[in-house]
Amino acid sequence: MNLWLPQAASSYAQDLDWILIFITVIVGAWFVVAELLLLVLVIRYRRREGVKAAYLPGHSLRAMAVVLVPCAVILGLDLVIDGVAAPIWDHVKVELPPHDELIGIRGEQWAWRFVLAGPDGRLGTGDDIDAPGEVHVPVGSVVQFELSAKDVLHSFFVPELRLKQDAIPGRKIKGWFKVTRPGSYEVICAEICGFGHTLMKGKMVAESPQAYRQWLRSKQAAAKAPVPHEEKDNG
Amino acid sequence: MANATRAEHILNESTEVPTGRLGIWWFLASEVVIFGGLIATYILFRWRHHEWGVEAANTINAAGAFNTLVLLTSSLTMVLAHAAVGEGKLDKAARNLGFTLLGGVIFLCVKAFEYAHEIREGFVPARSLFWSFYYTMTGLHALHVLGGMVAIAVVLAAVRKGRAPQRVEYVGIYWHFVDVVWIFLFPLLYLAH
Amino acid sequence: MSATIHAHPQGFWRKYVFSTDHKTIAKQYLATGIFMAITGGLLAYVIRMNLAHPGQPVPGYGALNFTAYNAIVTMHGTIMIFWVAMPLLLAALGNFLIPLMIGAADMAFPRLNMLSFWTFFVSTVILLASFFVPGGAAAGGWTSYPPLSGSAIYSGGQWGVTLWILAVALEFAAFLMGGINFITTAINNRAPGMKLFDMPLMVWMQLAASIIFLFSVGPLIAGAVMLLLDRVADTGFYNPARGGDPVLFQHLFWFFGHPEVYVILLPGLGAVAEILPVFSRKPIFGYRMIVYATIITGVLSFIVWAHHQFIAGIDPRLATPFSITTILISVPIAIITFSFMATLWKGSIELKTPMLFALGMIAVFLVGGVTGIHNGTAAADIYIHDTYFVVAHFHYALIPPAFFAFLAAVYYWFPKVSGRMMNEPLGQLHFWAMFTFMNVTFLPMFVLGLMGHQRRIANPHNFAALNTPFADELQLLATIGAIGLLLSQVPFLVNLVWSALRGPVAGENPWRANTLEWSVPSPPGHGNFEKVPTVYRGPYEYSVPDRKDDWFPQNAPA
Numbered sequence: 001m002n003l004w005l006p007q008a009a010s011s012y013a014q015d016l017d018w019i020l021i022f023i024t025v026i027v028g029a030w031f032v033v034a035e036l037l038l039l040v041l042v043i044r045y046r047r048r049e050g051v052k053a054a055y056l057p058g059h060s061l062r063a064m065a066v067v068l069v070p071c072a073v074i075l076g077l078d079l080v081i082d083g084v085a086a087p088i089w090d091h092v093k094v095e096l097p098p099h100d101e102l103i104g105i106r107g108e109q110w111a112w113r114f115v116l117a118g119p120d121g122r123l124g125t126g127d128d129i130d131a132p133g134e135v136h137v138p139v140g141s142v143v144q145f146e147l148s149a150k151d152v153l154h155s156f157f158v159p160e161l162r163l164k165q166d167a168i169p170g171r172k173i174k175g176w177f178k179v180t181r182p183g184s185y186e187v188i189c190a191e192i193c194g195f196g197h198t199l200m201k202g203k204m205v206a207e208s209p210q211a212y213r214q215w216l217r218s219k220q221a222a223a224k225a226p227v228p229h230e231e232k233d234n235g
Numbered sequence: 236m237a238n239a240t241r242a243e244h245i246l247n248e249s250t251e252v253p254t255g256r257l258g259i260w261w262f263l264a265s266e267v268v269i270f271g272g273l274i275a276t277y278i279l280f281r282w283r284h285h286e287w288g289v290e291a292a293n294t295i296n297a298a299g300a301f302n303t304l305v306l307l308t309s310s311l312t313m314v315l316a317h318a319a320v321g322e323g324k325l326d327k328a329a330r331n332l333g334f335t336l337l338g339g340v341i342f343l344c345v346k347a348f349e350y351a352h353e354i355r356e357g358f359v360p361a362r363s364l365f366w367s368f369y370y371t372m373t374g375l376h377a378l379h380v381l382g383g384m385v386a387i388a389v390v391l392a393a394v395r396k397g398r399a400p401q402r403v404e405y406v407g408i409y410w411h412f413v414d415v416v417w418i419f420l421f422p423l424l425y426l427a428h
Numbered sequence: 429m430s431a432t433i434h435a436h437p438q439g440f441w442r443k444y445v446f447s448t449d450h451k452t453i454a455k456q457y458l459a460t461g462i463f464m465a466i467t468g469g470l471l472a473y474v475i476r477m478n479l480a481h482p483g484q485p486v487p488g489y490g491a492l493n494f495t496a497y498n499a500i501v502t503m504h505g506t507i508m509i510f511w512v513a514m515p516l517l518l519a520a521l522g523n524f525l526i527p528l529m530i531g532a533a534d535m536a537f538p539r540l541n542m543l544s545f546w547t548f549f550v551s552t553v554i555l556l557a558s559f560f561v562p563g564g565a566a567a568g569g570w571t572s573y574p575p576l577s578g579s580a581i582y583s584g585g586q587w588g589v590t591l592w593i594l595a596v597a598l599e600f601a602a603f604l605m606g607g608i609n610f611i612t613t614a615i616n617n618r619a620p621g622m623k624l625f626d627m628p629l630m631v632w633m634q635l636a637a638s639i640i641f642l643f644s645v646g647p648l649i650a651g652a653v654m655l656l657l658d659r660v661a662d663t664g665f666y667n668p669a670r671g672g673d674p675v676l677f678q679h680l681f682w683f684f685g686h687p688e689v690y691v692i693l694l695p696g697l698g699a700v701a702e703i704l705p706v707f708s709r710k711p712i713f714g715y716r717m718i719v720y721a722t723i724i725t726g727v728l729s730f731i732v733w734a735h736h737q738f739i740a741g742i743d744p745r746l747a748t749p750f751s752i753t754t755i756l757i758s759v760p761i762a763i764i765t766f767s768f769m770a771t772l773w774k775g776s777i778e779l780k781t782p783m784l785f786a787l788g789m790i791a792v793f794l795v796g797g798v799t800g801i802h803n804g805t806a807a808a809d810i811y812i813h814d815t816y817f818v819v820a821h822f823h824y825a826l827i828p829p830a831f832f833a834f835l836a837a838v839y840y841w842f843p844k845v846s847g848r849m850m851n852e853p854l855g856q857l858h859f860w861a862m863f864t865f866m867n868v869t870f871l872p873m874f875v876l877g878l879m880g881h882q883r884r885i886a887n888p889h890n891f892a893a894l895n896t897p898f899a900d901e902l903q904l905l906a907t908i909g910a911i912g913l914l915l916s917q918v919p920f921l922v923n924l925v926w927s928a929l930r931g932p933v934a935g936e937n938p939w940r941a942n943t944l945e946w947s948v949p950s951p952p953g954h955g956n957f958e959k960v961p962t963v964y965r966g967p968y969e970y971s972v973p974d975r976k977d978d979w980f981p982q983n984a985p986a
Contacts, residue, residue: 152575
């Protein structure tokens with residue numbers, strides 16, 4: 001298991017894990033050096049009988065270089081980290097690749113409601129299908145989502161997919177993911193939303209395209225069946 | 236609380252700027268960020284809500300314009316008060332401080348009249364975000380006018396007894412700030428459409 | 429008994445309660461801050477006991493429902509930042525030290541100073557009152573995001589959040605008053621001969637922190653007024669259904685919130701900067717470089733705020749620019765940290781308790797500093813945002829200044845404040861216990877965060893990844909650490925009280941230090957200096973070659 005992270009299950013999980021590890025290696029090296037230096041200095045320069053401290057105020061540029069040069073290296077590494085991380089962020093959050101499936105997600109106090117776009121591939125139309133609490137997606141397909149909230153802020157978090165996006169009432173935020181590993185994944189809320197925040201979870205099942213179509217058919221059949229007392233909620 | 240050490244310190248200021256003036260300017264800096272935050276937020280919202288022009292048409296431009304004149308005039312009398320202190324004419328300074336106070340009173344009365352009229356007409360804070368901002372911004376400003384008036388009254392009382400004349404300048408700086416904030420509020424809330 | 433400058437006696441109320449003496453006001457902030465630290469610590473105890481044994485009643489507290497848990501989490505954070513870190517680091521240290529260190533008799537505006545404390549005191553009462561109102565205390569996190577905090581229909585309680593807003597607003601007013609006092613005093617009331625670049629770094633840090641606070645808090649005051657009006661006047665500033673925007677509050681909050689963490693950090697660094705030279709008998713390395721790095725940190729802190737909002741719904745194209753500015757701040761902070769280390773090089777180091785805590789501050793802060801890179805890089809933040817990784821990061825970043833550095837300052841200046849020395853062995857015990865339990869408490873949280881443990885949940889067992897024996901072990905470890913941290917304070921509190929009453933007499937300058945506060949009696953009298961001191965040199969002239977003594981006070985003639 002990489003760094004205690006849950007098993008990666010999306011197309012961009014590897015990149016996101018990699019940036020975490022890359023940062024850890026770079027800052028970790030500096031951290032170890034700094035802590036060792038601190039320890040060595042404190043031990044080496046313990047007060048000794050007859051040994052006076054040196055008078056080194058660090059006024060001259062040459063003296064200050066001892067501090068400034070390592071800091072320039074840190075600056076360089078900072079920019080490297082930024083340079084490496086920016087395209088990964090763009091890929092996950094700025095780009096919207098052409099999608100195979102479209103789902104609506106709505107957080108509410110205290111559950112997740114999903115809406116499938118239905119055969120016409122558009123949300124907000126008559127053929128949308130409700131999937132409260134649990135959504136299925138086909139492995140290997142690009143799924144685009146439109147995320148919203150009903151009442152307060154929520155945050156859509158699926159740890160195995162490394163997917164997280166805050167949900168805001170009154171807004172539809174678009175994002176995407178592609179699951180690469182079949183399984184059943186917990187959908188967590190990552191923004192405090194009232195006392196039920198600790199209870200709020202949903203389920204995302206990633207399965208083969210055939211199993212997915214079967215699920216879809218069952219959902220469509222259930223949607224068509226006359227249930228007069230049930231309200232259709234199109235999120 | 237002055238003692239021998241402290242009295243020497245008042246003479247021994249590290250910069251050329253009197254401590255009171257320095258303090259007032261830093262205080263104003265903090266106020267600029269408070270009003271600045273509020274005003275910037277309003278501007279961002281207004282930009283995105285052109286339809287607010289319809290609501291904004293219901294502010295009483297004449298009252299706003301009159302109040303602008305009142306505040307500007309009170310700033311003038313404040314300048315005269317400060318000048319009078321410089322000439323050593325403390326009773327003249329006190330008189331002009333009184334006129335400044337009067338300006339504040341008139342301003343607040345006009346504001347009260349506006350609020351009463353607007354509320355009667357149904358333009359309450361909850362009616363639309365424009366009105367929410369209108370009442371918040373003018374309300375916060377009015378509170379600062381009131382606070383300024385209290386400060387001016389205190390300084391006026393001291394000046395009448397010939398004490399602490401340097402505070403006329405400090406309270407004057409504050410009063411000019413309150414005036415400047417209004418100069419921003421008036422076009423943003425009344426005139427913009 | 430120390431000589432007093434004033435001839436006239438003061439009654440009890442004037443001397444101890446409604447005092448305008450900066451030293452008394454400092455002690456008032458200190459007492460309030462310590463009381464609130466104990467309160468905040470006990471809240472942490474409840475949190476940790478609940479997380480280690482979810483669903484079970486907490487010993488000493490009782491059964492805990494989810495609303496109460498959220499309220500406790502909220503108030504723990506609120507109290508620690510606004511009612512512990514700020515009063516202790518800024519108000520207590522700043523008030524006591526600034527006039528003494530610059531050779532002044534008191535602050536520029538002593539009566540404003542008194543007003544600032546009593547405003548703060550009222551804010552404390554209002555905040556504590558919010559625990560007892562119907563509906564309980566605020567429970568939407570210390571960040572109080574709307575819409576949850578914008579209306580009682582979402583958060584359950586009506587009074588809790590409203591009182592929270594009022595308390596925070598009053599606290600801000602108190603610290604604005606205090607800040608204006610600090611800034612004006614440091615700029616204008618220095619003793620003759622003390623140029624700005626002869627001021628001790630503690631004064632520079634207090635000055636910078638006060639300026640940063642002053643320029644950053646305004647928008648949040650505006651934002652808090654708007655939140656209050658949403659709650660009580662049915663306005664819709666943050667209500668999307670009324671045309672408002674919840675994310676607006678986040679911008680206003682974090683525009684202040686980020687500079688605020690430097691407001692807390694800087695005075696802590698100031699304490700370290702005073703202590704390292706004295707206990708290494710060496711000048712601080714790169715005094716001017718540290719000042720410039722501090723100014724750069726302050727400026728940069730204003731352009732990083734949206735790193736708290738990478739996935740909050742802001743335009744995603746803003747994330748990379750904010751990532752860049754955010755991790756740039758590591759550079760001036762590194763300058764300061766390495767300068768501190770260079771101060772040790774070729775020094776003559778004595779590991780008394782103040783020095784232990786100062787060094788401990790640096791060692792522990794490094795963890796918080798480097799994990800700031802993880803959080804500040806947008807791509808990495810996608811996963812770790814709102815998890816315990818963040819919680820671990822900010823505790824590693826805030827506890828070093830607010831506790832380690834503050835305690836270093838207490839042990840160091842206690843002799844000046846009280847006239848007596850604190851007990852060394854108890855101090856060493858305090859340090860090593862804190863250092864150990866700090867890591868036992870918060871290292872496991874990095875792991876829990878990486879496992880996907882989100883913030884502010886009362887029952888982690890509800891989630892499969894957190895309902896494992898390994899997760900339970902981590903929670904238990906963190907809880908043991910937290911209890912250890914709390915118990916570590918016992919030797920300190922005992923030491924504090926005992927030493928104040930019966931500690932050995934300290935004398936004027938037990939540490940052989942150069943700064944002006946050590947040239948007056950311990951404790952100083954009202955008015956501080958019998959005669960206005962004249963300053964001849966900077967504060968860190970230790971081990972000057974060709975001098976018999978390894979120290980050279982600022983006010984000693986050549």
